[in-house]
Amino acid sequence: MERQGDGTCIKKGPWTAEEDEVLLNYVNEHGPRDWSSIRSKGLLPRTGKSCRLRWVNKLRPNLKTGCKFSAEEERVVIELQAHFGNKWAKIATYLSGRTDNDVKNFWSTRRKRLERILQTSPPNSQQNKGKDPVFHELPILEVPACGFTAMQEGSPSGKNQCLPLYPESSEEYKMMGLPGLVRSNSQTLEADLPALETISMQMVRPFESVSDCPFSQPQLDLSLIPECEELAIEPCDLNFLDMFKQAEHLEAETGPKSVTSIPPMGLKDNAFNAKQGGAEAPPSPDSFFDDFSPEMFDYLEPLPSSSGL
DNA sequence: AAAGGCGACAACCGCAGGCCG
DNA sequence: ACGGCCTGCGGTTGTCGCCTT
Numbered sequence A: 001m002e003r004q005g006d007g008t009c010i011k012k013g014p015w016t017a018e019e020d021e022v023l024l025n026y027v028n029e030h031g032p033r034d035w036s037s038i039r040s041k042g043l044l045p046r047t048g049k050s051c052r053l054r055w056v057n058k059l060r061p062n063l064k065t066g067c068k069f070s071a072e073e074e075r076v077v078i079e080l081q082a083h084f085g086n087k088w089a090k091i092a093t094y095l096s097g098r099t100d101n102d103v104k105n106f107w108s109t110r111r112k113r114l115e116r117i118l119q120t121s122p123p124n125s126q127q128n129k130g131k132d133p134v135f136h137e138l139p140i141l142e143v144p145a146c147g148f149t150a151m152q153e154g155s156p157s158g159k160n161q162c163l164p165l166y167p168e169s170s171e172e173y174k175m176m177g178l179p180g181l182v183r184s185n186s187q188t189l190e191a192d193l194p195a196l197e198t199i200s201m202q203m204v205r206p207f208e209s210v211s212d213c214p215f216s217q218p219q220l221d222l223s224l225i226p227e228c229e230e231l232a233i234e235p236c237d238l239n240f241l242d243m244f245k246q247a248e249h250l251e252a253e254t255g256p257k258s259v260t261s262i263p264p265m266g267l268k269d270n271a272f273n274a275k276q277g278g279a280e281a282p283p284s285p286d287s288f289f290d291d292f293s294p295e296m297f298d299y300l301e302p303l304p305s306s307s308g309l
Numbered sequence B: 001a002a003a004g005g006c007g008a009c010a011a012c013c014g015c016a017g018g019c020c021g
Numbered sequence C: 001a002c003g004g005c006c007t008g009c010g011g012t013t014g015t016c017g018c019c020t021t
Helices: A017-030 A036-040 A048-059 A071-084 A088-092 A100-119 A134-141 A147-154 A170-176 A189-204 A226-254 A269-277 A285-289 A304-308
Strands: none
Touching: A017 A036, A017 A048, A036 A048, A048 A100, A071 A088, A071 A100, A088 A100
16 A cells, blocks of 8 residues: 555555456446546545556456467567557557557567577677677567568459558667568558458457468568668678578587577578678568568467467 | 476556647 | 646566476
């Protein structure tokens, strides 16, 4: 309990069943609003904020409480995070029964795990001396941002298209990741929102089989955003290729079971090798995604739930 | 069996935006 | 136009239970 200036006490910490009941009764009677009046009326010694949070995250109807993220949900979160950034509330609206807190927790747990996995990897090659560790860029590496665009087969243009992304800040750019720099022609994000709705629909009705999963059918028609082309090459040098070299090195040392035995994220061998040689032109945009497949997620994190698809 | 690591989840905090007087 | 209040959001931290060593 914490005493306020007005003499009243504010309770913090875990909610009791009795408090939940009071809160539910209040919402049933008044609707999910006027949270502050719950305290002012003396119904609960909780702030309006705390009440709202409790209702949104636990008491609201149709929540998937105690239910782990399915493989499809994971993929959707990954895709949407690549496009929206850390807009958890927005992402949550595309996942039936999930709250922003759920998505946020899911993502941070995932990120922590990835960081830890890579931290246990041997030190980077000389190329990384004096640079931030590669794992700082992890969210980039795990997000093949164009994967879900393959489901836009019914788009008006009749083509599968990548959502356009124009990073306005370096932070946005970092969050987005290289694949997000690739897009087709002049489409707006708003124009692609129906496609996102499709994702939501898919989440409500889980894919019947692997072959139904739109993520497994990448047919991309992509081109680089001209103004970002230069930027796109940079992270490739700094991160992707470092990762690939690391992976290659580690695989030689520890065998293919190593967690860092990383497939080259859709880079075709020729593109990868050309880049390694350093003399050739950067890989073509298409070559980044020709090999995209759902398995590309799996090196980062096994998806136990996906095995049962 | 005990200890530590880790993942999942719950809840708080600070900030920003909208609304209203 | 301005300030206060309310709501919503994102970041962070704490807790608990399970698993591994």
